[in-house]
Amino acid sequence: QKEVEQNSGPLSVPEGAIASLNCTYSDRGSQSFFWYRQYSGKSPELIMSIYSNGDKEDGRFTAQLNKASQYVSLLIRDSQPSDSATYLCAVTADGDSWGKFQFGAGTQVVVTP
């Protein structure tokens, strides 16, 4: 049973619009949450991390976490063609399980000019 779920997409977003990506997870012990961006043929690159309920903003990116609903999301404001990539959600627990990351299969985002 897959523990981290993402819509595979592709999510088509007009340039300048907001892209909204969702991720749900099944392990209630998950405490740390990450978003990675992966361009085709490249390795994943960490773009956001979030550990507490609520919103965290970094430039054009906002991560949102709701542990009660087991839901984490990523908003990309003012989307640019360079944002076209696959976005991976990752979760891990704390303590002895830190380091055992679970990844979703990723959402492909296509920003159209």
Added chain:
Amino acid sequence: EAQVTQNPRYLITVTGKKLTVTCSQNMNHEYMSWYRQDPGLGLRQIYYSMNVEVTDKGDVPEGYKVSRKEKRNFPLILESPSPNQTSLYFCASSYTGVGYTFGSGTRLTVV
């Protein structure tokens, strides 16, 4: 430059021929990990290590071995590769509380 270096980038081998993919990090990270990435399945963790001589299984450890004799190195060993191990492999490292930094990947083909 802070980085995770894995070699080789590309590898074609035959079934049953033992191989090692090397991984090294220069950031003094405690954690290191190996992932494989397959279309539609995303990144799946093979093994991870919390420190020297301490390793644990990820979700898909069968057919793989690892060792962590030095903090900076974490090689992945396939003692008898099979075609179902054809995949894109990533090594990664991190500090506690911070997300993994990934290497450039190794594309392995087993024929």
